Amino acid sequence: MKDSVVSADVPTHELYSLLIPLAQERLIVPRACVAEVVTWQAPEKVEGVPPWYLGTISWSGRPVPIISFEAACGQPVPTPGTRTRIVIFVALSSQVTGGYFGVITQGFPQLVRVNNDVVKSDPSRTFPERGPILCQVRMLNESPLIPDFEHLEQMISEESRAA
Numbered sequence: 632m633k634d635s636v637v638s639a640d641v642p643t644h645e646l647y648s649l650l651i652p653l654a655q656e657r658l659i660v661p662r663a664c665v666a667e668v669v670t671w672q673a674p675e676k677v678e679g680v681p682p683w684y685l686g687t688i689s690w691s692g693r694p695v696p697i698i699s700f701e702a703a704c705g706q707p708v709p710t711p712g713t714r715t716r717i718v719i720f721v722a723l724s725s726q727v728t729g730g731y732f733g734v735i736t737q738g739f740p741q742l743v744r745v746n747n748d749v750v751k752s753d754p755s756r757t758f759p760e761r762g763p764i765l766c767q768v769r770m771l772n773e774s775p776l777i778p779d780f781e782h783l784e785q786m787i788s789e790e791s792r793a794a
Contacts, residue, residue, distance in 0.1 A: 644746055645744045645745065645746045646661055646662075646744070646745050646746070647661070647662040647663075647742065647743075647744055648661055648662055648743050648744070648745050649661075649662055649665055649718075649740040649741065649742060649743070650740060650741040650743055650773070651718055651734070651736050651740045652736055652737045652739075652740070653700055653701055653709070653736065653737055654701050654706070654709040654737055655706075656701075657775040658700065658734075658775060658776050658777070658778050659743075659745070659750075659768065659775035659776070659777060660720075660777075660778065662742065663721075664720055664723070664780070665718055665719070665720060665721070665740070666719045666721050666731060667690075668716050668717070668718050668719070668736075668739060668740060669688075669690065669719060669733075670716065670717075671715040671716060671717060671735070672688055672717070673686075673711075674687055674688050675687050675688070677790075680790045681702075681790065682702050683698050683700075683701075683702030683703040683708070683786075684696065684698055684787070684790045685698060685699055685708070685735065688733065690731065690733070693729050693731070694729065695719060695729060695731045695732060695733050696727065696732045696790075696791060697717060697732070697733040697734070698733070698734055698735075698786075699734075699735055700734050700735075700778065700783075703783065703786065704762065704763060704764065709737060711735065714737055714738045714739075715735060715736065715737060716735070716736045716738065716739055716740075717733040717734070717735055717736070718733060718736055718740060719731055719732075719733050720732055720733070720734065720780070722780075723780050723781065723784065724780075724781060724785075726784045726787070727784050727787050727788055727791070728788070728791055732783070732787050743770075749770050749771065750768050750769070750770045751768065751769045751770070752766065752768060752769070753767045753768050753769035753774050754767075755767070755774070761782065762779070762782065763778055763779050763783050763786070764776050764777070764778060764779060765777045765778065765779045
């Protein structure tokens with residue numbers, strides 16, 4: 632009987648993550664990186680910035696820069712629809728003024744638990760070395776992208792200073 636009981640002392644190496652729907656892809660990020668998911672609102676435009684920098688919104692009393700991940704990767708900015716949301720991320724560095732930035736999504740993120748048994752490296756695609764994508768992983772029936780937050784935050788910081 633003792634052998635059939637799972638010990639509570641066995642560590643589980645799982646990470647709560649979010650699958651974030653984009654126009655053609657999905658991102659996978661640790662849940663702890665996300666502060667909130669908010670309803671779409673058109674950002675206030677900022678002059679002189681690239682198309683991926685959509686502008687800013689007011690969130691919790693502070694201006695938050697909003698970007699299109701697709702456009703940061705050189706694709707067109709998706710047209711906002713009824714399912715469009717903004718995921719507010721906690722900046723991992725001190726580069727982004729205010730400590731937060733938002734990414735537009737094409738739906739509500741899905742909570743998943745991942746571990747070494749579920750997620751594997753997917754080397755089927757390569758990405759530019761200094762781009763907003765670290766790599767792609769394979770999990771069940773999907774191949775989500777892992778964003779390079781450090782690079783995204785640097786991009787946002789450079790455009791925020793230039794604006």
